[in-house]
Amino acid sequence: MGNVIDIAVISGDGIGPEVVAEAVKVLKFVTNGGKTEVKLTDYKLGAEHWLETGETLPEETLEAIKKHDAILFGAVGAAPGDTRIPSGIIEREMLLKLRFSLDHFVNLRPAKLYPGIESPLANPGEIDFVVVREGTEGPYVGNGGSVRTGTVHEIATEVSVNTAYGVERVVRDAFRRAAERERKHVTLVHKHNVLVHAGHLWKRTVEMVAQEFPEVTHDYLHVDAATIFLTTDPSRFDVIVTDNLFGDILTDQAGAITGGIGLAASGNINMDRTYPSMFEPVHGSAPDIAGQQKADPTAAILSVALMLDHLGLVDEARTVEQAVEKEITSRQELTDNRTTSEIGDAIVALLA
Ligand SMILES: NC(=O)c1ccc[n+]([C@@H]2O[C@H](COP(=O)([O-])OP(=O)(O)OC[C@H]3O[C@@H](n4cnc5c(N)ncnc54)[C@H](O)[C@@H]3O)[C@@H](O)[C@H]2O)c1
Ligand SMILES: CC(C)[C@H](C(=O)O)[C@@H](O)C(=O)O
Numbered sequence: 455m456g457n458v459i460d461i462a463v464i465s466g467d468g469i470g471p472e473v474v475a476e477a478v479k480v481l482k483f484v485t486n487g488g489k490t491e492v493k494l495t496d497y498k499l500g501a502e503h504w505l506e507t508g509e510t511l512p513e514e515t516l517e518a519i520k521k522h523d524a525i526l527f528g529a530v531g532a533a534p535g536d537t538r539i540p541s542g543i544i545e546r547e548m549l550l551k552l553r554f555s556l557d558h559f560v561n562l563r564p565a566k567l568y569p570g571i572e573s574p575l576a577n578p579g580e581i582d583f584v585v586v587r588e589g590t591e592g593p594y595v596g597n598g599g600s601v602r603t604g605t606v607h608e609i610a611t612e613v614s615v616n617t618a619y620g621v622e623r624v625v626r627d628a629f630r631r632a633a634e635r636e637r638k639h640v641t642l643v644h645k646h647n648v649l650v651h652a653g654h655l656w657k658r659t660v661e662m663v664a665q666e667f668p669e670v671t672h673d674y675l676h677v678d679a680a681t682i683f684l685t686t687d688p689s690r691f692d693v694i695v696t697d698n699l700f701g702d703i704l705t706d707q708a709g710a711i712t713g714g715i716g717l718a719a720s721g722n723i724n725m726d727r728t729y730p731s732m733f734e735p736v737h738g739s740a741p742d743i744a745g746q747q748k749a750d751p752t753a754a755i756l757s758v759a760l761m762l763d764h765l766g767l768v769d770e771a772r773t774v775e776q777a778v779e780k781e782i783t784s785r786q787e788l789t790d791n792r793t794t795s796e797i798g799d800a801i802v803a804l805l806a
């Protein structure tokens with residue numbers, strides 16, 4: 455009997471189930487016949503599930519999910535204008551609850567422009583960087599409130615929480631990753647000219663951790679300027695480390711410049727391995743194209759590669775990445791008007 459990998463699958467809403475079906479095809483194929491058996495357990499969660507049951511993420515479901523080796527996640531959430539579901543309830547009480555409860559402090563989001571893929575930038579150059587987005591702190595923690603007076607005096611706050619412990623562990627992770635890469639360069643992105651409390655903590659932490667990595671160079675950009683350089687000179691980036699909210703925004707932009715959000719993969723990683731890590735496309739449930747087989751499953755499939763890598767199945771991870779690279783390089787256009795499952799099948803065909 456060989457290895458078994460035990461994966462929780464949360465397909466979610468909208469295009470989530472469509473892209474996860476292709477990711478699962480790839481996962482099964484790449485491990486089949488090898489030493490590894492894949493055990494998959496589906497969990498029904500998300501906006502549709504909430505409409506049916508009123509459940510976001512029950513404690514017993516969370517406890518069951520904790521027992522798996524890793525989680526493959528599609529996307530959750532309703533259309534922004536859907537009034538049946540309070541905005542944010544699924545994102546906060548399900549998705550972010552998973553990221554926080556499983557201590558996913560590294561939100562890893564690679565950005566690579568594959569040969570043959572057209573970037574919307576006139577001169578993209580070579581784009582190959584990773585964003586190490588902090589995953590458990592910042593303005594995402596829910597430390598806020600409102601005084602809903604119904605008058606102009608209404609108040610709403612959303613406080614960003616940054617701990618020395620949380621910042622240090624993610625900054626050290628970014629330096630470790632940079633040390634393994636060819637260019638060995640870290641860029642801190644923040645806004646310390648205005649957010650002086652959090653920004654200065656991040657900056658001091660980078661200076662401190664940098665001492666441990668003399669071979670890694672580092673620089674700093676304010677987040678507004680970083681968006682300029684992502685458009686005008688993205689090849690300057692190697693490893694970006696940044697807080698939860700800036701990382702969310704920059705990684706949608708990173709997806710856009712590298713051929714579209716349908717290609718952007720991510721890992722919510724618990725580097726201490728105390729709980730399972732979770733792998734998901736950067737994109738959301740895309741209600742505008744859901745149920746039409748129009749979604750590109752490549753981001754979900756590349757998320758499988760990140761998952762395999764994290765689980766130590768490095769050869770399998772490389773095989774998936776190479777198949778994706780081959781497949782997307784041969785595309786005339788981003789999806790060539792093929793269906794979600796036709797793209798999945800084309801990638802599977804290249805795994806053999
Ligand atoms: N991790 C997640 O589960 C996650 C991430 C982002 C947004 N959301 C949620 O998803 C819902 C929709 O959010 P949104 O519209 O802001 O963002 P989105 O990422 O779902 O969609 C943005 C645009 O990108 C397109 N797109 C997304 N994925 C694609 C794919 N694989 N192939 C082709 N085109 C793709 C969509 O059609 C849309 O035009 C919201 O409820 C939001 O909260 C969830
Ligand atoms: C849906 C939302 C909570 C999530 C985030 O902001 O992290 C999404 O935008 C993402 O990028 O994964």
Ligand SMILES: [Mg+2]
Pocket residue numbers: 702703706736
């Ligand atoms: Mg996002």
